[in-house]
Amino acid sequence: MKICVIGAGASGLLAAISAKEHGADVFLLERNSKIGRKILATGNGRCNYTNVDATSNHYNHPSFVSSIFEQFGPDKTIKFFERLGIEPKIEDEGKTYPLSEQASSIVDVLAYELDKLSIKVFYESLVNSISINYNQYYIKANDQTYIADKVIIATGGKALPKSGSDGNGYILAQSLNHDITSIYPSLVKLKLDYPYLKQMDGVKIKASAELMHNNVSLHHEYGDVLFTKYGISGPTILQISRKANELLNQKEEIYIKVSIIKELEFKDLIERFKNFNERPIDMALIGLVHKKLIHPLLKEANIHNFHEPVKKVEHKKLMKLIHLLRDWRFLVVGSKDFDEAQVTAGGIKIDDIDPMTLESKLHKGLYFTGEVLDIDALCGGYNLQWAWSSGYVAGKYASKT
Secondary structure, eight states: OEEEEEOOSHHHHHHHHHHHHTTOEEEEEOSSSSSOHHHHTGGGGTOOOEETTOOGGGBSSHHHHHHHHHHSOHHHHHHHHHHHTOOEEEOGGGEEEETTOOHHHHHHHHHHHHHHTTOEEEOSOOEEEEEEETTEEEEEETTEEEEESEEEEOOOOSSSGGGTOSSHHHHHHHHTTOOBOOOEEESOOEEEEOTTHHHHTTOEEEEEEEEEETTEEEEEEEEEEEEOSSEEESHHHHHHHHHHHHHHHTTOOEEEEEESOOSSOHHHHHHHHHHTTTSBTTGGGBTTBOHHHHHHHHHHTTOOOTTSBGGGSOHHHHHHHHHHHHOEEEEEEEEOOGGGOSEEEOOBOGGGBOTTTOBBSSSTTEEEOGGGBSOOBOSSSHHHHHHHHHHHHHHHHHTOO
């Protein structure tokens, strides 16, 4: 049984190792000059390689993920990497890193395993086409044609194209009659339409951020929020971005609601301004909010005389200012592109994929793993866990005769 794995990223590497350990003859085609380039970029170079609390409910298609996790979930992933030499370091919210805190540790042990198992990797091999003839697969990469009994496509999505994930897997899948959903960037910075962004550029605060649609909160996060000259970023925004881009893709109008002040109630803020009623309105905000946010807040409240004493500010405008401190809304108009996204949302439609084996329902012997499929999750090790799980399962079943 000869298996060709296309893509030596997280899911492709696990697929190759799993297939080999289950008795198959395996080779890898990798378009880059090294394996695991995207792995090296994860977790800010620390590699949040799994999440001990991950369940199928963290993903966009829970029932599909469930049968895969039952076969190879977070527990088995940690044991697998422990066998390879990776000691887990579990942090807040179940995020798990190598004890070395180096993503290169993950890549190094996987490379060692490939060598130990004598799995051949053909580097700088960009697959141009796949054809099927008499139950054999003919894979053309550059000017070379490879023949295999089965093929596992593990090319990734479109996020971080410099790592090699530029959507080529979708083209290959479509050539084999598989349909692709709408795809868009996820875990990505958002662009806003707001007149005062240049003044707010570089401000980082701890705040509550919510995705608002038709005045309903769809997703809430608390943590670092970073304002930029193009929009808004930070871990909170990355988590929100998946749903935001889904709605933008549907031409819906959405807003990000930022609550700068969570510690004080509305009545406490009113009391503060009463106590400082002799102060200029801009000075009354010093010590309460970041200095670079004061003028944008006052302008948004239609207060243009920044030095006007609090007691002379029109009551309606003062109430608007206090309201903004707890509910400041920004129109979302887009996001950064795939080159700055961590994950691709969307992919190969799962309707035509066997949820137990990840084999194509259209072509016997064809398998898909990882991000190329329409499976994704939020930050926290979940997306890499899907890569390991799907890779292992596809490799196991592909190795069967």
